[in-house]
Amino acid sequence: MYLFYVIVGVLFCVSYADFVRESELDYDGWLQLRLWQAFNDDPMPVFTERGNITVSSVRSGASVVGQNGLLPAQISALKNLAEHDGKYRLKVLARTSSGSEITFLSSVPACYLLGSDLEDIITIWLDSAAEPIAVSISSLGPCILDNPFTNMWTTNVVVRYPDGGPIPDTAMYIQKLEREREARERGETKDNRSFLAKYWMYIVPALIFLLLSSATNPEAAAGGSAQRQ
Known part of the structure; x- marks a missing residue:
């Protein structure tokens, strides 16, 4: 009987965690991101327009990316950044379906962009109300100083929600209770409870x-x- 109550309680906790996560994804909307980039390593970045990203559904993460190719002078500036261990900086203005606007700043080592032939990942982090709380840029590299094979960006857009937290390992917990019960029945452990x-x-x-x-x-x-x- 005690084991039955424990199983019901654990299953309730798991179901509640799934319900909370589903409620966070219940709201759907869209996002528009305007992108600016900076190739200088000065304390005050000089931003030029890079393009736009439209996320048509924050629930599914479906997006459309439109970006300008890099000019020869911009590629030279990116190589110069990489040679001096500098970082390529990105500014993002996010506008939501609710009408709010938020600006985010992010950066990535320039040499990683050269090593990946201008392939990067833009990750949009949302809260439970589908409002953006962070936008970051990353690239898998490797870190090299050679010219990229192309002057066009290859951008992967990823939409992330906060994790719902760890889910209890029900099977392991039940096995532990079974072992303790068997040990008590064999007299290996003394039950001093009232x-x-x-x-x-x-x-x-x-x-x-x-x-x-x-x-x-x-x-x-x-x-x-x-x-x-």
């Missing part, structure tokens, strides 16, 4: 049943008292 602590799961349902029976049949209880008098 009578109430050992058998509360039987006593409480019995008391509840008695209280409910008394509440639903008060006349019978009164009649019994009268007869005893």
